[in-house]
Amino acid sequence: MADSALLRVELAATSHGEASSLSLGPLDGRYREAVAPLVDYLSEAALNRDRVHVEVEWLIHLTRQGVLPGAGQLEPAQEETLRDIVLSFDTASVAELADIEKVTVHDVKAVEYFIGRRLAGLGIEHLKPLVHFGCTSEDINNLSYALGVKGAVERVWLPAAKDLVTHIGELARSFRGMAMLSRTHGQPATPTTLGKEMAVVAHRLSRQLKRIEQTDYLGKMNGATGTYAAHYASVPAADWQQVSRSFVEGLGLAWNPLTTQIESHDWQAELYADLARFNRILHNFCTDVWSYISIGYFVQVPVAGATGSSTMPHKVNPIRFENAEANLEISSSLLDVLGATLVTSRWQRDLTDSSSQRNIGVAFGHSLLAISNVVKGLGRLDVAPLALAADLEANWEVLGEAIQMVMRAEAIAGVPGLADPYERLKELTRGQRVDAVRMQEFVGGLGLSREAEQRLLSMTPASYTGIAEQLVDHLG
Structure with missing residues (x-):
């Protein structure tokens, strides 16, 4: 009886166009609003x-x-x-x-x-x-799916993804000169700028968007096994290839001249691989931002009335990025399965593609939901410049790279007494903290040329960022 009652509630909600809490999938329930544009x-x-x-x-x-x-x-x-x-x-x-x-x-x-x-x-x-x-039914289906996917990509997913990349690009420009300690292998490393690191992500995502924008959406209209047999049997005088091509292209799709009963779906596999790659780059970004939040580089702006933890009232959890991670993983997995399944078909036709393609919307939905969460998460972040500066100041040993490279250059220029620069810096810095005084004492005792010595003595972890600020300009 309880099951029947729940079913009646679900049917009533559906008949009124509502997103019911009884939906089997979260995209049609909890997250309906975020993915609603894909429904069309x-x-x-x-x-x-x-x-x-x-x-x-x-x-x-x-x-x-x-x-x-x-x-x-x-x-x-x-x-x-x-x-x-x-x-x-x-x-x-x-x-x-x-x-x-x-x-x-x-x-x-x-x-x-x-x-x-x-x-x-x-x-x-x-x-x-x-x-x-x-x-054949597949003449209709392949064109219908191509139109649906094309519309979803061009009118829903791409605009949302571009807005996200634009947002990240704006952060890159805003913080192009804000020095930040790098952490290669999780350890203090050569400093960079927050803006440059954001620019790297924006650049990577932009490359994937360009690939997605160049997608060819293929279609066919050539009968039961792709031979136009019924066409020529019924009207042998017609130029059926021309009729087919002009029709497919008239729909705004690219004509595939060689197929079995099905359009081979290779274009879908290519598109889904690019979408999954975009997802995974964005997932990497989410895990990095989550980590920066955890070490205090970013501060989350509390939402009035929101609860971070049911028992710890002080907490503001990075839930937007965690939610995005999960949805990106689900989307990428589905896209991988679609890409692997759709390029195979037993002989001239089987129905595995038909069942698989019914999940295209789910794969897109989880990606779109993740994008929405990342945008919202970024909108609630503030940079903590004091935390970034303190981290740099606590890690003067990262200048060891600069010092030993200057020593190498000086040795090549003929300055004596600068042998084994790497080993000397390794002895000074590896596994131990070196403050500003100790580092400058070391530099002063090397016997460098006056110009090189002054260059190093004026250097701090915050200033040792190379041309990181200029590199942001590659975003255009």
């Missing part, structure tokens, strides 16, 4: 709308091309009314399709019948045989 491209309803769109455009294309003798041309008003079937696609349309599919037990066939029902009202019932003409 990667949901089941969006897939069905795009199927209707492809079928309608194929009918219009066949009449415009004059492929089938006797079909005639559609009037502009008839074309417009046909396209209104797509524009007016709504919850009632979804329900009608579901009812048809209960009978057909085939989703694409249901779409064909859905459109066929509407032709009589347009005065073109005689064109009913043109709906789905020469098509």
Whole structure:
């Protein structure tokens, strides 16, 4: 009885368009608001709308091309009314399709019948045989998925990812000159600037975005095994390759001339690999920011009324970055599975791709949710310059690299008494702290040229950042 009651609550919430706490997946429950823009491209309803769109455009294309003798041309008003079937696609349309599919037990066939029902009202019932003409379901599905993924990438995911990279780039410029201790292998190392480290991340992510922007979204329209056999059997005089190519390209996709029953999905695997790589770079950024928070380089701005810990009221936990890490891991794993599965198919066709592609929206959703969390997390951070400065001041031994390199350069220039510079600095600094006084005493006793000695004596950990500040300019 309890299960039935819960199910009724879930169905009631769904019927009102609400995100229920009874959803099996968090993207359709707790995090619905963050991923809602993807629904218009990667949901089941969006897939069905795009199927209707492809079928309608194929009918219009066949009449415009004059492929089938006797079909005639559609009037502009008839074309417009046909396209209104797509524009007016709504919850009632979804329900009608579901009812048809209960009978057909085939989703694409249901779409064909859905459109066929509407032709009589347009005065073109005689064109009913043109709906789905020469098509296998995969002709419709591959184009519909390509349109959905393309829309999701270009109109939802990419804008969000670009905003994030812009935000990181702005931080890089704002803190380009703020010296910060590096930590290679987790140990104090040659200083850098906070801005330069942010710029590295922005640059890495930007490269992935450029790759994603160059994605070719491929599509095919060539029949049951990619041979146009039914097309030429029915209308042998037509140039079916030209008809197919112009149709696919007219949808804004790239034409794939060589396929089996399915479009091979290689473009999807390529895209998902790039998306997963973006995710993993962002994950690396999250773990670094989390670590900087833990050592006090960043201070989190408390949110009024929020609770950091149920028992420790002083805590402000880095939950945005932790949440992002988890969602990036889930997204990347799903993208990896999709990429590996979609490029394989038994002989000319099996249905593993069909089941796999139903999870595309989930993979995108977890990535989009992570991006949203990182942006929110960065918006609640303040840099702690005093903490950065104190860390630098406590680690004068990092100047050992600079001193031994100057000694090498001086030795090559003929200054005597500068043998074994690395070993001498190793003896002075390895595994022990060296303060400013001890380091300057060491420099003063080396016998360097006056210019080199003064250069080193004026150097501090905070000033030993090379051209880190200038490197930020590579962001453009």
